[in-house]
Amino acid sequence: MSNLMLAGVLLMLLALAYQLGLTRSRKLTTDLSGQKVRLHSRPVYHGALVAFWTVVPAFGVFLLWRFIQPGVINQMIIAQLPEAIMAGMTDSDMRVFLRRITHLSSGFGLSDQPQPHELQAAELLSVLQVRGHALMLALMASLAAAGLYFSWQQIHPDLRARNQMERVVKVALIACSSVAILTTIGIVLSMFGEAMRFFAFVNPMDFFFGTTWNPRFQTAGTEGQTGFGMLPLLWGTVMIALIALLVAIPVGLMAAIYMSEYAPSRVRSVAKPIIEVLAGIPTIVYGFFALITVGPFLSSFGATFGLDIRATSALTAGVVMGIMIIPFISSLSDDIITQVPRSLRDGSLGLGATQSETIRKVVLPAALPGIVGAILLAASRAIGETMIVVLAAGNSPVLTANPFEAVSTMTVTIVNQLTGDLDFASPQSLVAFALGLTLFVITLLLNVIALVIVRKYREQYE
Amino acid sequence: MKTVKLSSERLGVSNKQPSGKIKMSARDVKVFYGESEALHGIDMDIYENEVIAFIGPSGCGKSTFLRCLNRMNDTIDVAKVTGQVLLDEQDIYDPSLDVVQLRARVGMVFQKPNPFPKSIYENIAYGPRLHGLVETRREMDEVVESSLRRAGLWEEVKDRLDAPGTGLSGGQQQRLCIARAIAVSPEVILMDEPCSALDPIATSIIEELIDELKGSYTLVIVTHNMQQAARVSDKTAFFHLGNLIELNKTDEIFTNPQDKKTEDYITGRFG
Amino acid sequence: MKISTVNPQDKTALAQQRDLMQQRVAQSLAKRHAKEKRFKLTGQLAVGTALAFVAILFISIFSKGLPAFWQATLTLDIYFDPDIILIDEKPVQAAGESDATFQERYQAWQMDLAFINFNGLILNALAEVIPEAAAHPRDAMRLVTSGERIALRNLVEEDPSIIGSRKRLNLLADANVDVWIKGNIDRDLADSRQQLSARTRGWVDQLVEQGVIKNRFSTALFMNADSRSSLASAGLAGAFMGSLMMMLIVMFLAVPLGVASAIYLEEFAPKNKLTDLIEVNINNLAAVPSIVFGLLGASVFILWFKLPLSAPVVGGLVLSLMTLPTVIIATRSTLKAIPPSIRSAALGIGASKVQSVFHHVLPLAIPGILTGSILGIAQALGETAPLLLIGMSSFVASVPSSPFDQSTALPVQIYLWQGNELRNFFEARTSAAIIVLLTMMISLNALAIWLRRHFENRW
């Protein structure tokens, strides 16, 4: 039976079971003497419950079977291969062999003459596949039948079919919510696991406090790996993020102030969405923009002042990243500034303060915690940003305080170490996970602090 | 409009014996919120150093009129004011008059106490510092102390001037706001239901304070509480549906209202 | 005069004090108003700067990218010369022949076809417009991009009856020809630094004059997969397909999961510490750098589950996990905005909690959920970094036909192209790819905005 047919049958079964449950429960609404009986649950729920028990376990078996059967069958075929043939087979031979017998048994055929043992195995494969399929169908059928029978039998005026069905729905919902949690756990565990493997090669102290990043020139030994000092990368990350904030805070904050306090609503309704466009632009586009437009501009701009600015430098990446996070700062600050109660503004204006005095001396101090939170969120964005720095920071992992020089960051290094040959056994690849873990922890801390601050701030004015 | 005329006539009646210099006056003041007209042409004279109370059912335009007196309506985008408001015979809506200066002369206290999220000291010092009223720290200390004293708050807070103003009780906060307004030595103080958010004890303290301030300041107080109006004010103005119905000496209004609506209101038949 | 120590009852002193104060206020005014103006101006400047950034970004990309949608193309009469195309009949599967045998035979035929000198056809056609081309085949063949002989081969493979006929075809010019025509290389550069020989350059100018070479709308950009051997025919089809598959996975995975989680958290979850923790967890997950999701994908999907590298299925899974918190947060805020009265009304007429949510609350939330989901998908569409870590940055020259095939994605294609050595050509082509990506994202966003406007606040 093909999958499509199976799906069709299951669907039909679903409808049938539903109908059966529905009919039976409807019948129950009048008892033998023709009296009306009140059902605990409406017939649709009885129908749904019967349908659920009929189809879902059978479908579960189907999924499980699909997952397990190929492996089991392969094992069985390999187990019956003659010793002599087994002996000469490498791993890749085995894969070729399995593919050949699959072709044979599916009727696709081989272009050369099959070996006798291949023919035999192919025959066994077809037999096993047919048997396995039949077994699966039998199991599914009996499960469906049992489910149908028992749940159908159970139908009774007092059966709390609705409650049972709702419990099923709730369990499904909980299962869905657990995915987000599992993702977090997955991130932490997988990165922690791989990072631990990395620390088997490299001393954590050397990693966290080392000042040279140069992991390429290695002798292949497992002991005493050097050149894995993270500090140049961390510094590059921090420097670029600082430059970004230096660009984004004044522009974003003043824009937010102007939009929330001064701008006529018409200007606001046009300018705000346009600025927010900046938040939706993919970072690869910013990276390209930095590389093609901003970098050369800064470089020639610097040249007119006798400054030696590299086209790909911390400055280029920082400025463009700053442009990227302007909308984060401006829209978050805008929200926060508008939350400052009107009564405070009135109090200040009523004393004869000008609008800017009111903003600078009352509104901004009152909004300060929220704005700090917004800036921290933006900073965590900047620290975790990848594509801009990959393209525009110059990828040179050295400790330098000069923003006109090329630098490298943690994210760039993660990309560099994990593209190309993926060899998860070498420290050169595994270091990406140690860096990722560090990055995760830093951004997590920033976010938690920011969220706590913002939450406190909101409560203050609720 | 008929009511307007009526009220102007009454004004004439009540002004038979002028009690002093006119501090502020309104001539045909109308306020529009967008399309809708909230005040239908108010005429009123407010005399120097008297306490005048505005009463009337809620939504009748008391606050709106009060805000006209120091142009706080300017801060509401949709609000538009027509007519004339004079302060010492000078039109306060005249472009030559600076609104900053106006508000320094006509201070305001709001319904809900709104101390700034700063220290008590900084709350008081806020106005004088803005306007450049003092030059030295010692002068500022004196301004803070005397303002707090006049607001009757000094004894309660003198040991914690650095504590946040928002940490005070509601009544204390409102007195802090009054002290904050006093600190810039205004000539007129507008109070919009200053006690409505306070408990009875705090209310009576504020009422005492208003009594203290009487004589040094021209006070305009909106209240929904007629006993309060009767207790603290020299004159009372009754507003109804955006019109000034009646303005008279407080004891006259409460004992011998000229208008049927006023009588109905003060006897509690509506409002 | 001191201003604060006046006895409030002393009327004249009070009046004097007020006068003094008024003077001081008046003195401060000019400076304060100037400050006010400056402050407002700074605000305007900030808004202007932000708007200018948007403008510069778009102008820079569009001015570079738009010309790339039109590509130098030669219109030539190709004669499918039977003397050059020497090939057997196209094989047909005989009755009783196994699939494997037929495939073998067909592949052998294809191999024969591959050995045929299709360049010869092009060269002959070129010689008709430039007589001296035959004498300088090397220079002549630099005119047409190398991929076009494959295009000719495909024509023959599809329909061998074409052999012996003449056909007027549009052939893409070589990338360097395109660069030369569009002036993307300095025409005065020394010969040694030019990409094309002096002779070829002369021919190009001549052909442009004759109208043989024209800028035509580049279908290659949309119909072809990436190419390294024939740069002028590199296209976005493979990347587009990869992105499409991934977006479908996100749509069918992240959206239902996210909506279900949000419903549970907002409507059913007991308000306790655990729910709080989940909430914090989701908020943080939304702010985790995207590259961390790439690391998760590399270690869990590739390393543990042994899913294939560079496959859209892995990319789709990674992007789904990344989009999940966005969908959850958007759905929750939509659900929050639905007035509790609707729930209590439903509960009041005897509906159960589940009924009230699914029959009454959810239908009202659908526009909001759609909006949030579309925005989430748009965000996933533009994401690059995590895809690099699951091998999607490798060069793939074919359009993937299943989610398990090797593939790239639109943003990754942009990343690959921007790094191409032929900068003069690929700067424009990358910008064009960015325009395509931005157009898709803007359309998605516009759809979301339209939905929000259209269904706003119906209660």
Ligand SMILES: Nc1ncnc2c1ncn2[C@@H]1O[C@H](COP(=O)(O)OP(=O)(O)O)[C@@H](O)[C@H]1O
């Ligand atoms: N900011 C505003 N926008 C629009 N209408 C307003 C605004 N403030 C007050 N109003 C309207 O103006 C009228 C008078 O209001 P208000 O002066 O606050 O009355 P009161 O203080 O006497 O209760 C009311 O009908 C009110 O709805």
Ligand SMILES: [Mg+2]
């Ligand atoms: Mg009021």
